[in-house]
Amino acid sequence: MIKRIILFGAPGSGKGTQIEVLANYFNLPKISLGDILRKEVKGGSTLGNEVKNYMDKGALVPDETITKVIEQNVNGEFILEGYPRNLSQAKNLETILKRLNIDIDAFIYLDTDEKTIVDRLSARRVCKQCGTNYHLKNMPPKKENTCDKCGSELIQRNDDKPDVIKNRWEIFLQESSQILDFYDKKGKLIKVDGRGNRDDVLARIQKIVK
Ligand code: AMP
Numbered sequence: 001m002i003k004r005i006i007l008f009g010a011p012g013s014g015k016g017t018q019i020e021v022l023a024n025y026f027n028l029p030k031i032s033l034g035d036i037l038r039k040e041v042k043g044g045s046t047l048g049n050e051v052k053n054y055m056d057k058g059a060l061v062p063d064e065t066i067t068k069v070i071e072q073n074v075n076g077e078f079i080l081e082g083y084p085r086n087l088s089q090a091k092n093l094e095t096i097l098k099r100l101n102i103d104i105d106a107f108i109y110l111d112t113d114e115k116t117i118v119d120r121l122s123a124r125r126v127c128k129q130c131g132t133n134y135h136l137k138n139m140p141p142k143k144e145n146t147c148d149k150c151g152s153e154l155i156q157r158n159d160d161k162p163d164v165i166k167n168r169w170e171i172f173l174q175e176s177s178q179i180l181d182f183y184d185k186k187g188k189l190i191k192v193d194g195r196g197n198r199d200d201v202l203a204r205i206q207k208i209v210k
């Protein structure tokens with residue numbers, strides 16, 4: 001039985017969208033690192049104030065800070081996205097999981113290209129209350145600018161502006177090959193075509209991960 005999954009991919013590769021449906025499908029609690037950090041920023045906590053500047057620029061928050069967050073959230077069973085984002089985080093996660101005497105079952109890589117992510121991120125809107133993602137064209141809300149789930153206003157994330165998107169994509173290019181290599185060697189890497197709509201990608205994942 002699948003108990004621990006990591007969802008990996010570039011910003012805009014669909015991790016946030018797929019984790020919602022996959023958490024239900026596999027009946028696993030979801031951990032979205034970006035969502036956890038955004039909640040801290042919104043709540044004005046010490047951690048939130050510490051990470052806000054990095055997030056607005058699309059830069060990675062230093063590992064030392066992120067490690068504490070991940071240690072507090074990873075436990076038992078999960079589907080995780082947003083971590084690891086570089087090789088040192090991947091190794092760190094190994095140490096944490098070893099300590100807990102567990103390992104991941106699948107590392108799912110949502111493979112996309114730059115055009116797809118620029119299109120998705122620039123048209124992405126998120127609910128400022130519950131964080132649900134929309135796409136102005138492919139996944140629009142029923143009522144303009146309003147969340148289907150909770151009725152709150154939709155906003156554009158600061159880091160979904162064009163120059164920040166570019167920065168995030170470049171970081172992904174720099175860091176991703178080492179991570180993919182790491183999980184490939186562990187025999188856990190599952191590569192899935194992340195292009196197309198939510199249900200197409202979901203069907204591809206379901207076909208491979210059983
Ligand atoms: P996301 O919602 O996953 O795109 O994450 C938004 C932002 O949160 C990133 O651009 C980083 O600034 C920060 N962040 C999320 N996950 C990590 C991580 N594993 N390591 C460092 N920074 C992160």
